[in-house]
Structure formats: structure tokens, C-alpha cells
Amino acid sequence: MPKNILLITSDQQHWDTLGAIGSPVKTPNLDKLASRGMIFDRAYCPNPTCTPTRASIITGQYPSQHGAWSLGTKLDERIPTVGQSFHDAGFATGLIGKAHFQPLKSTAEFPSLEAYPTLQDLQFWREFNQPFYGFHHVELARNHADEAHVGQHYAIWMEEKGCKNWRDYYIKPTGHTDGLKHVWPIPEEYHYNTWIAERSLAFMDEQRNGDQPFFLWSSFFDPHPPYLVPEPWASMYDPADIDVPEITPGEHDQNPPHFGMTQEEKPDFGPWREDGQGIHGYHSHLVSREDMAKNIAVYYGMISMMDHYIGKILDGLEERGLADDTLIVFTTDHGHFFGQHGLVAKGAFHYEDLIRVPFIAASAGEIPTGGHTKSLQSLVDLPTTFLAAAGIDAPRTMVGENQWPSWTGEVETVRDHVIVENRHQPTTIHVKTYVTDRYKITVYYNKDYGELFDLQEDPNELLNLWDSEAHQPLKNRLIKEFLFAEMGKEPMAMPRISGA
Template sequence: MKLARRPNILFITSDQQHWNTIGLDNPEVKTPNLDRLAQRGCLFERAYCPNPTCTPTRASIITGMYPSQHGAYSLGTKLDEKHPTLGQALSKNGYKTSLVGKAHFQQLISTPEYPSIESYPILRDLDYWKKYDETFYGFDHVELARNHADECHVGQHYALWMEEKGLTDWAKHFQNAWGDYKFTDFDTSPQYLKWSIPEEYHYNAWIAERTNALMEESARQDEPFFLWASFFDPHPPYIVPEPWDSLYDPAEVTVPQATPGEHDKNPEHFRKTQEENPDFSDWKEEGGNAMHGCSSHLQDKESLAKEIAVYYGMISCMDKYIGQILDKLDALGLADNTLIVFTSDHGHFYGHHGLNAKGPFHYEDLVKVPFIASWPGQIEAGSRSAAIQSLVDLAPTFLAATGTAIPRSMTGLDQSKSWTGQQAPARTHAVVENRHQPTTLHLKTYVDARYKLTTYYNREYGELFDLQADPGELNNLWDSPDHKDLKAALVLKLLHAEMGKEPLPMPRVSMA
């Protein structure tokens, strides 16, 4: 791709956002700024995460590798600094690379073997963060936080910013203790639905303000930038400052529910979620990690409606501050030469299939994500695409768009020419991984234009859905005798997809 001038890249992400929560397609949610971004560019309708949990996907975004390749396969794991990253490659090519907001490349508990600066007690050591001036996974400049809403994991640069803004008693708006760590003498219980913190001190305001300041700095210095504005919402807990907590009426939101009998053909761990006190002990193995989602998902419709209303409020609040970033980009005169991508690290259940939050359940609600790409003069404005995308493709695509060499370690695909209409879609399928236990919760999903197949390591069960005939994924065809040949064909396609994920071999050096 020939470029007269290297483009800036503004990368905006939410956290755990359902794919169908952009107002352009869902009138129940108000997102005027995401709507206008979609109208400036392309709304991709089939974008998938490489893993439906935070650390694995975020590590894939910056390495262009799948979790099974970069090693940060689950929450509580660490991305090894040895891997080449997007930030490193762009920095070498003259870009100022920055991240503001959530990183989550490292774990909350540091160990001698796997040290982590996103861990206790460092994240609450504000003197440490005042002096922090190092590159972080290839980013020249980072301003970090780790908490979702009022979680006690608050600290780092976000806490420093609150103090600079005059909110010296910020700790009273956050939970006080985690495990053996207790930070103040007063007790703050978890808040619900309404968050006590004034909106002006919300981390959305922090991310927008600091993102805009960094764009101004790059504009003054006339340097190309890669800037990741990494928002924390609408990841639970479900709380947001007023007036956003009451923006939506719980009585007027659609509340997804399980369809009676839909889990009868599914693996047992699906059915257990619909029990009051399920026993998942048979799924726990030595050497395993926390099993997110392996618990009861039962919830009364009234309380779920209240949470959905606040979930939407969290999205709309975030959208306001995304709008401030887009406005600043316009005001700086940078919009015409900036590739903007908005997406989320993975999806979310809020009643779909009787499930909540996330877990080893690879329905579209969890593995598909909102995805918008805008690039004036390159990506057709107001367009839509059903071409399959994967977040593992972002690093090689960003590098190609900037004329930067793609490291051979990156196994994601370059989508840049597909986005700009110069080539056919780069993908025929996506692969989604999920691993928390060595065998019992170790699954992979293959999804193409029509079908979705999920297999479990050393297990006979699985899922097979015809997304064309059964878009709601209610009829698992895995054990259907009429679909044995289809299942075999899709298993072979998954095997081929796994082989295709392998890094390119080193070129042969002639011995002549």
C-alpha cells in the first residue's frame, strides 16, 4: 500500500462489550459517537476475539500471536517480554507509541519467576508510578490503571491523576481490601448500580483527557503516533456515576433469557450453570487456573434488567468520552490522516442462553465483538462488511498500514488491503481459544461463514451450530447422525486452521 504520508493510528477499545450494543444497530443503546465513527468508516459484522478473556486477547493484540503461542493463555498469567510487539516495531519506524488505560498484560500477584508491575503492592505505590518512565511492551509511554469501577485494584497513574485534580480522598470511592491487602482504616463495601465517584473523576474522563494531551503533543512535534485509548467499561461490576445510572429504564430494556431445553444437547458444564448450587469440582485439575463462569448463572429477571440498564449506561458514558477524543482529533487537523479502530477485547453475556458475564461458552455473544475501522480516503465511509476479522490480526494490519515490517513471529493476518478494498477478504475463518484447566477446560472453536465447531481437549463432547439456519445457536448438532460428515469435515478444517497458525519458518540460507 503506497502512502503519501505515514498515517497515525488511534486504537480505542472497550472491555467486555457485547457486539450488539452500538446504537446504529440497537435502538435500545445510545452511542452517537460510535455511530458517527461507523458512518465515517466500515462496521465489521463478523469480528472475533482469539480468547474470550482479557489477558490472552490483549496479549494477542500487541503480539499478533494466539494465546497458545504467546503463553499468556488465561487470567493470572503473564505475557513474556521476550515477544516482539506492535509497539516495538512502530517505535523503530519512528512512531511515538502510547497506551492510556487498561493494559492487563500481567497478573495481580507477582512472583520471582513471573514478576509483575501490574500487581500488589506496586499498583498502590503512587511514589513508584510518579517516577515510572520506562517502555512497557514496546510502548514508549504508558499511563495505567487496573481497576474496573470501584474495585480495590485502583492506583497507578489513574490515582495520581485524581489527586492532581483535587480528589485527595479518592480512596473512599473504591473498595478497601483484597485478600491480605487493606489500604485504609475505613471500610468501603462494593457499590452497586450507582457509583459515588463524581463523573469528572471517572476513569473515562482521565483516559480522554490524557489521550487528547498525547495527541496534542504529537501534533506539536509533527510525529506520527500509535495511541491506544483503553477503556475499562462496560466490564462488571455494574456501576456508573449519575446521571448515567438512570439513563435507561430497566422496564424498557430487552432481557435475554434461556430457551427451555436449549442446553439438553450441550456439554454438562452448560447445564450446571442453570443449577442453584452446581458442583464443578470434577473440572478442577492440578496445575489449573481459575475457572471463570463455572458457577450458577441463575438470576431473576428484575435484577438482571437493572444491571442491563446500567450496562447500557456504562456504554453511553464511555461513548461520550470517545466523542471527546474524536473531536480533539478533528480539532488538531489529524483526522484525515488517522486510521481509527474501535473494538472490544471480548463479548459479554447478560442473560443470553441463561448466562452472565463470561466463561467456557463460545456463543457469538461472548466471542464476537463490535468492530469499526475508519480511514478517510482508504476505507469506504458508511460501509459494512461480513468479512471475518480476528483481533489477532490487528498488529500485522497496523504495521502494514504504516509501512512497517511485520515480524515473522506474528501469525495474525494482514487485513489492510482487504479493509481498503484492494484485495478479497483475508480470512475464511476464525479460531477462538479458551484454556483454564489442563484438559477439562481446554477448548477451541472454529467458525467460518456458516458453521461453528467447538472441540474440547481429550473429551468426546462438543458443539456444532449452523449459524445460517440457527443464528440463535439453540440446536447443537454435535451428536446428530445426520451431520456426522459435516462434523468430520469441520474437524479437519480446524486441524488445517491450527496448522495455518504456525509462524512462518525462517528462510533457508543457501550453503553454496
């Protein structure tokens, strides 16, 4: 039984960007972690958007259950979390890096600590010592690269490190620049990767001195766009050597209309916009091959730089004698398009590129080493599994599966399906996907169209079988299975009282 739990996450990382599985991306430290544990080839997010999935990672509930169903929503602080469960069991709990459980705008009904102006009230964060969703030690930031959302503990750290001019590296109105592209001139010693690694190790030292077990989430921001990273990482990969994914002619002919519209220069997605909020992915995805190659090169550089600082955390564990007593999991919150199917970034396009995630688990003497498994995993399972690994009962509100037996090799698989949700508008962008070991079916609320892919015969998802006459019996069977799965994920929050 591991004494400590360390969760390391990236943000918006394509599943196929680990050197250990043959990717051209150099990730020596994650490869080393994989050699000491297991790579899970079929891991999925519960929602391909930051806030919903991150909330699921700590609550063990699906977005449709915990309520933080899209960006701009807030996770209710009253929902039991994995951090609180560990704290109640005597663990030190820490979150360092990106949280994103709350929106950038605060209201009287839904006050947000991650909103302006609190976000950039550095004195507030200097004095902040409250629990945050069960984490009793937090050091937070909110910006990706040079975004204006910089602030919180990260900005304080930069100032304490002597970077008094940190605003020179961020865009207006917080900073002084008009936006940078590809090369970020911030000195590496002040980059948030450095901050996360340094502060993660400091947290471990504090607990080691008191001999207290810990549950720590080291939450990195990259390789989420904007595509921006310091040298030498920005030039680490030559765009001329990049194999740029491209659309296959005609592949969207049988897909729902929003797929094909992404290949237009000026598509009109007005009918999809119900609440006036921004909607991911519903725009033109046309990018020149030259620009895409450069973006991918920098995206790879962002991953390699992050890997370098993940290595510092992992090496620090070893140096402190904690490695053999710590369960380590690396994953991301959701995937990313960089040309696959003609798409960029993210949206309601539930291809494997977006909903499948890299996933490594390692625990000395517990998890088999150096192998791969196709056992289906969902990030909603993380809280239940972490608690099970530590011998702690999970709250009844958590609906994720206990994957510990599949991690240790006691059983081949725990799940026979995963469910992915995506509700980015009240009704017009309300999507759910059901994935089995072979098939994937996607249903749209109040729509006759959908997607059905045979991942065994069509792993690149080029042939949508939804309207195929020969596959109607299969579609009907999968929809029935999907309905049963939806019913099965309802929480058993309260026990039945006999005789009542």
C-alpha cells in the first residue's frame, strides 16, 4: 500500500505525445516513469474541457452530476472531494499550479476566488490560508503562457525570486505586451514550470519533516495554447521535420454538419449560440500547413520543457527517499487537435484525439513495470482509485470505478465502457459519447444525426456508420447499452434504511 499519492497533470495534451509510445516528442522523464509503471493506452476524459474534467478529478462525479458542466461555471464547494477525504484520513493535501474549478467572473450567487479582481490581488493571496476544495495547502495560478490572467501565488513567487518586471512578459491589460508568438522571452527561471516543480518539492519537504503522508496534485499548464515557450525549447523541433496531420477528403461527408463547417472560411455558427457565451471549436479551422507545422513544433517544445520539470519532481522524490512509498500518476485533462481531421484545439468533436488522454501509473511493488494495457480508464475514476490504494473508503457521492485492481494487474479490466460528456450550450451543444473496447457512439441532444465508429476496423475514425443501413442493429444495441450505462452512473449518495 503506497504511503503517498502524487498526481501530475498537463493541460490539453494529445495522447500520442509520449516518447515511450513512439512519438517524436522527447519526454525522457515521463518515459522513465513509464518504465517503472504501466502505460494505459485506453484512458479517457469525462469531458474534453478544463473545468468539467478537473472538477471530476476531485469529486469522482461526471459534469452532469457535479454541476460544473462548462467553462464559466463553478464547482460547488459543498461537494465531497478526494482532497478532503485524504485530509480527514490524516494526509497533508496540496494543489500546486492550475485549479480552474471557478470562473474568471464572480457573481453574488456564485462568488469565485479565481475571478477578477481577486485573481490579481496579491496581498489577498499572500494571506490566503484556507482550504480549497479539500486541499489544505494551495499555490495557484490561472494563466496559460502570456495570458493576462496571471496573478495569485505565481506572481508573488516571481516577485520574491527577483522578477520585479514580470508584467513585461504578459499581454495587456495586466502586462505590457500586445501578444507574442512561439518564442516567449521570459527567463526560464521564472517560468511557471520552474515554479510548480520548486514548490511541489518544498511541499514534500514540509511533510517529510513531519513524517506525514501526502496527497499532492502538481498541475502544469502546458501544452495548452497559446503556442509559446522559452528558448531553447521553442527551437527544439524543426517545423520542416514535422509530420503534419491532414484531413482526408470526404471524411466529414457523413458527419454532423458542424464538422464540415469547420472547413469553410467563414462558417455561420450563429444557430448554435444560445446563451451568448463563447463556444469552443465552432469556427473555421483552416490553417496553412506552414503555420500548423510551426505550431506543432512549439507544442512539442512545450511538452519537452514540461517533461524536464516533471523530471525534477520525480528526481526530487528519489533524492528524498520517497519514490518507493509513492503512487505516481501522470495524465492530462483532455486531448488536443493539431490538424487531425482538419481540426485545431478542441470543440464538440469527440474523436480519440480529443477525448483520449496519456496515462501512466507507477507504484513500486504494486503496479507491474514496463508494460502497456488496453484496460479502459476514465479520469472520473481517479478519486475512488486513489482512496482505495490508500485503504480509505470513498464518499458515497463518488461514482467513479475503483481501478486499483486493474492497475495492480489483479484483474484485466474493471470497465467495459466509458462515457464522455460535452455540454457547452444549454441544448444546441449537448453531446454524449459511449465508448467500448471496439465501438464508439455519439449522441446529440434533440438531433437525429450522430456518430458511430468501429475503432477496430477504422482506428482513424474516417467512416461514420451512423446512417449505414447494415449497421442499424449495432447502433440500436449500442444506444440501449448507452442508456443502461447512463442509468448505472447515478450516485448512491444515501443508504437505504431498512424498515422505513
